[in-house]
Amino acid sequence: xxxxxxxxxHVATIREARKTNEPDPxxxxxxxxxxxxxxxxxxxxxDRRHIQDEDVRIIHKxxxxxxxxxxxxxxxxxxxxxxxxxxQISLVPEKRQExxxxxGLDVCSQVQELTDIQKQIKKQGILFSLFxxxxxxxxxxxxxVAADSIEINTGAYSExxxxxKVEEExxxxxxxxxxxxxxxxxxxxxxxxxFDNVKAIAxxxxxxxxxxxxxxxxxxxxxxxEEAVKKMKQIIETARP
Ligand code: PXP
Numbered sequence: 001x002x003x004x005x006x007x008x009x010h011v012a013t014i015r016e017a018r019k020t021n022e023p024d025p026x027x028x029x030x031x032x033x034x035x036x037x038x039x040x041x042x043x044x045x046x047d048r049r050h051i052q053d054e055d056v057r058i059i060h061k062x063x064x065x066x067x068x069x070x071x072x073x074x075x076x077x078x079x080x081x082x083x084x085x086x087x088q089i090s091l092v093p094e095k096r097q098e099x100x101x102x103x104g105l106d107v108c109s110q111v112q113e114l115t116d117i118q119k120q121i122k123k124q125g126i127l128f129s130l131f132x133x134x135x136x137x138x139x140x141x142x143x144x145v146a147a148d149s150i151e152i153n154t155g156a157y158s159e160x161x162x163x164x165k166v167e168e169e170x171x172x173x174x175x176x177x178x179x180x181x182x183x184x185x186x187x188x189x190x191x192x193x194x195f196d197n198v199k200a201i202a203x204x205x206x207x208x209x210x211x212x213x214x215x216x217x218x219x220x221x222x223x224x225x226e227e228a229v230k231k232m233k234q235i236i237e238t239a240r241p
Pocket of ligand 1 (some may be wrong): 007009043070090092131151189190191192193211212213214215
């Protein structure tokens with residue numbers, strides 16, 4: 001069964017709009033856990049625009065499932081990960097001006113730097129994942145870095161509207177997932193997934209784990225976090241024949 005990790009960053013985005021203490025990303029994470037999700041994801045950005053250091057600590061301490069910490073490949077974040085020891089870290093590219101993560105990590109151009117981080121992270125028993133575009137070169141480089149897994153960026157797939165182009169991107173994702181498994185990598189996916197586009201991604205047999213955030217937080221406004229997560233889980237669970 002495909003695992004679902006709920007990203008609660010944008011609960012913190014709403015809170016930060018007022019710099020108050022509501023809504024609370026931990027509370028949202030606990031509601032998602034009630035529905036049986038396998039883990040919680042947070043992205044601690046360098047600019048701290050949503051999730052704060054204290055959120056990561058509190059969520060890590062209080063959830064019963066697993067914490068996937070998304071972060072940039074920088075010294076400050078690596079040190080924090082080594083101190084907190086989450087279940088998994090996922091390295092993502094980060095630009096200060098971007099609204100959200102805009103693309104996969106360029107693993108090819110930083111194999112040595114990422115290998116150095118991988119060694120430090122693995123020494124602490126933390127799983128090491130890389131967020132990459134469905135690109136064979138990036139996947140081969142991820143194997144060189146000895147990542148445990150890759151998370152395929154579904155951002156481009158989620159933004160396409162032309163059905164032919166959607167199909168083409170889906171094939172790229174399917175082929176990337178197959179190649180990654182052949183190379184011994186575990187495969188996850190995420191970015192921009194919603195009730196409509198998640199099914200085709202969850203149906204890909206190689207994909208073990210999905211990270212979904214913004215859409216679930218947005219749906220929570222209408223139907224509550226539990227109902228939104230429940231519906232997403234149902235779609236994911238019935239996606240494979
Ligand atoms: N995976 C990664 C690496 C991300 O950076 C994000 C966004 O924080 C997601 C998944 C989740 O994307 P979305 O919020 O669009 O569901």
